[in-house]
Amino acid sequence: MILYPAIDIRDGKCVRLIQGDYGKQNTYGDPVEMAQKWANKGAEALHVVDLDGALEGTFKNLRIIQSIVETTMLPVQVGGGIRSIEAIEKLVEIGVSRVILGTAAIKDRGFLQAAVERFKETIAVSIDAKNGYVATNGWTKTSDLKALDFAKQLEEIGVQTIVYTDIAKDGMLAGPNFRELEKMNEHVSMNVIASGGVTTVSDVQQLAQRNVYGAIVGKALYTGNINLEDALKEVNV
Structure with missing residues (x-):
């Protein structure tokens, strides 16, 4: 299983939100420096989200993302406000290894189809679920589509x-929704990356035992609940 330390960017800073609430934010300094910190601790890949883009629907923070890719030399997957083929092209050009589509994949299937046909495995889709239904627009709206x-x-x-996030768990340090993740992993053959609520090294271990492809770790790394080196030992046994 691949562990992805999360770096969420807002107004040029590395931040963490609670349940996607832009009014509940903790700031952790420079995102490039944070990316290098996780790389130095043994991270094998990084998960970067442009929160400005996710909220506004326009692609931002490209320069910072490029600096993260060039500084760490790690595979970097990026999501947040990616609504066009041109935006995907820009990310691929700067060396991003995976581009994550969210709201656009739900609202514009033609765009999703075109992106997958052209960029193939480079494209991933984020499924943010609340009460079993897909949430969109930076988690501010819930659709009538079952996850x-x-x-x-x-x-x-x-x-x-796919990146599967239970938004009721995200940022709450309450543990992942193992039941929903198991259901998702059992019913599709795609790579499933777990996100939301990964709080302890035990959580990481349990996800690895369930054969989940990857897990994104956010707040728990920033609060010290999870030591990255210890977590990496669990998935590399």
């Missing part, structure tokens, strides 16, 4: 990787 149904539709289109 598992959406995942099956994505698989038919050719998507190879």
Whole structure:
């Protein structure tokens, strides 16, 4: 299993939100320096989110993302406000290894189809779920689409990787929703990256035992609940 330290960027800073609430934010300094910190501690890949882009629907913070890619030399997956083929092209050009589509994948299937046909496994889709239904627009709206149904539709289109987030768990240090993750992993053959609520090294261990492809760790790294080196030992046994 691949562990992805999360770096969320807002107004040029590395931040953490609680349940996607832009009014509940902790700031942790320079995102490039934070990326280097996780790289130095043994991270094998990074998960970067442009929170400005996720909220506003326009792609921002490209320069910072490029600096993270060039500084760490790690595979970097990026999401947040990516609504066009041109935006994907820019990210691929600066060396981003995986581009994560969210709201755009739900609202514009033609765009998703075109992106998958052109960029293939480089494209992943984020499924942010609340009460079993897909949430959009930086978690500010809930659709009438069931998360598992959406995942099956994505698989038919050719998507190879999904990032599954239980937004009730995200930023709460309450543990992942193992039941929903197991259900998702059992019903699709895509790579499933778990996100939301990963709080302890035991959580990481349990996800690895469930054969989840990857896990994103956010707040727990920043609060010290999880030591990255210890977590990496669990997934590399």
